[in-house]
Amino acid sequence: MSDPNPEAVLHPNGRINANVLKAQYAVRGKIYEEAMKRKAAGKRVIFTNVGNPHSLRQKPITFPRQVLACVNYPELLDAPEAKTLFPADVIARSKTYLEAFPGGTGAYQDSRGNMAIRKEVAAFITNRDEHPADPNNIFLSDGASPAIQNVLKMLIRDNDDAILLPIPQYPLYSAAVVALGGKVVGYELCEAEDWGLDIENLSKRVASARQHGLTVRALCVINPGNPTGTVLSRANMESLIRWCVKEHVVLLADEVYQYNIYGSKPFISFKKVAVEMASEAAALEIFSFHTVSKGVFGECGRRGGYVELFNIHPGAQAQLYKLFSVNLSANVDGQLMMGMMCNPPKQGDPSYDLYKSEVDAIFGSLKRRALMASDAFNKLPFVSCRLVEGALYAFPQIQLSRQAVEAAEAEGYAPDLLYCLELLRDTGICAVPGSGFGQKDGTFHLRTTILPPEEEFADVLTSFGEFHHGFLKRYGKPLVAKM
Secondary structure, eight states, X not given: OOOSOTTOSSOTTTSSOHHHHHOOOGGGSHHHHHHHHHHHTTOOOEEOSXXXXXXXXXXXXXXXXXXXXXXXXXXXXXXXXXXXXXXXHHHHHHHHHHHHSTTGGGSOOOTTOOHHHHHXXXXXXXXXXXXXXXXXXEEEESSHHHHHHHHHHHHOOSTTEEEEEEESOOTHHHHHHHHTTOEEEEEEOBGGGTSBOOHHHHXXXXXXXXXXXXXXXXXXXXXXXXXXXXXXXXXXXXXXXXXXXXXXXXXXXEOTTTTOBOSSSOOOOHHHHHHHTXXXXXXXXXXXXXXXXXXXXXXXXXXXXXXXXXXXXXXHHHHHHHHHHHTOOOOHHHHHHHHHHHSOOOTTSTTHHHHHHHHHHHHHHHHHHHHHHHHHHHTSTTEEOOOOOBTTEEOOEEOOOHHHHHHHHHHTOOHHHHHHHXXXXXXXXXXXXXXXXXXXXXXXXXXXXSOSOHHHHHHHHHHHHHHHHHHHHHHOOOSSOOO
């Protein structure tokens, strides 16, 4: 194919920032491109590549949508039918928000977010952790991702600064670190120990990085895990906090799946653990992230998120404020949605019964699908999957034959990318290869969401199983036994 504009100022051959060219984001990579081609051709695609609940027909929760309708079109509140259309608490909340947002939802807000919403977030954190939260330490953002990227901008000063990222990890982090000119230092989670975190291994990775002239600036922990679906124990969290204090690194606590807990381990925030460790954690600096895109709200398109700062230097907080100010203001619908996620209807409110029934139905279904996924994958030959304890994903390991690996290499693909491309071709299921998240050398995985509708999920898993048996027939069985 001929070059349409070889003299372009922005040309991929040396005229675009090299760090941007090096950055990779597998969730929207080749597998997604092929899925979109398939969709454009009129073929069915089941998008399990990204945690986007409403795209897979999860129903929106009524209360926040009603409030958004009234706040975005206040004339609804003056209509004669208003008290018939909307419960009294919807009308009251809408009026409260309209008073707190001068100029309505079309006006810029403080770059840290509207104080009324930040107070709702602070109250939520205080109730969750049983320790006070200060709204002045909370910044609202367009989902968690921009907040994460702004924090990374402060941490990465030059090419010798490194961020510790889990392997496997959500590729937003590696893509952002590389694009900002930093270095990724991966620390492997132990699959055999339910994706546990080994402090000794962490220390070895840091020692090696320092020997190579790198300055390790922060440790990222995703809890509950993405893509692994695991939940950290309190003991593991305490060990990590002591380690961060000892090594003098910032802790980035990605806690966006905190509501999605399906097993026996509870979610505990890193801030709560740090506060309760008292003097042991007095020197710890934490940035904690949350969003409306996950949990049971699943409002990805609203782009609502926050970061809470704990023990961050006032000068650094001022610089973060400056970075947020460059974007002027997080979108108002996302801020409002965050306020309602943190401050939903209470027992006795007119909307409470409907709200609770909707939330319970969504959560109960996710919990059942989490178990369905783990069970289905573990019944397949040469596939093993750890229990999906949390989040929205399963991350099964798939053993591949030498013939499959050689076929992938001949195409220039990672072996699990070949597997996922053929899965898409044969079934329409769009999953992400484990190579896009990082994985232990010699192992292969894929990540799939548990989000297809429950009434269809068994059929999706059956299709996966049928494909897997066909793949084994095409390329032969691995030589090693199933884990």
